[in-house]
């Protein structure tokens with residue numbers, strides 16, 4: 001089986017050699033995931049310097065939702081790593097989402113981590129990202145009393161889920177791949193089946209108006225445990241949740257996810273995206 005896979009890769013390499021999306025060079029000695037955007041080009045991708053309130057988009061400390069906007073969203077903040085105006089970044093995202101190149105989660109994940117670590121001062125988002133992780137949610141789900149009474153705040157990474165039908169069509173959830181890249185570096189754990197998209201919705205990109213987008217996605221997410229059983233009340237109490245998506249536009253999707261985990265008791269909910277349109 002291994003032989004077939006490497007033979008397969010060898011043939012793919014000859015037919016479709018991977019060239020850096022930025023400079024066009026081939027880096028044959030590197031692993032495929034490292035060839036798409038070379039280190040040199042990666043280092044030139046814009047890192048967002050100033051984070052803003054996700055709702056009014058005015059300057060705010062580390063991307064926190066400002067006091068005036070708190071009532072309007074379930075998100076306590078949003079971390080945006082880069083800018084869509086960066087051509088290489090926009091191209092990388094596009095290829096990741098629409099050409100189904102899974103390996104691009106690697107450079108995109110790197111950009112998110114770079115943006116987080118390059119800040120002079122650590123804010124809430126960094127604190128949550130590098131806090132102690134909840135390691136055994138599934139086990140803890142069976143032993144809810146100890147989970148609920150855990151005193152320290154703990155952080156869980158949750159990707160924006162795809163509906164099962166869309167997942168089957170695409171073959172992977174791009175947010176999940178990104179979430180794993182972030183988790184690998186921060187030591188947190190990705191909880192993949194905690195939040196589900198139980199209603200299949202029209203893709204948000206096909207809807208123009210903000211109001212229609214909000215209606216389309218409303219109530220689409222639910223927090224469940226294995227086997228679609230509802231979770232016990234207050235299970236996510238005192239937990240920090242970081243919701244990962246590749247990009248966001250109107251905030252409608254991230255907001256619905258945040259509301260769903262907050263209904264399950266979550267304390268702080270942050271979103272993180274590579275870029276915002």
Ligand SMILES: [Zn+2]
Nearest residue numbers: 020023038041
């Ligand atoms: Zn390059």
Ligand SMILES: [Zn+2]
Nearest residue numbers: 053056066069
């Ligand atoms: Zn605001």
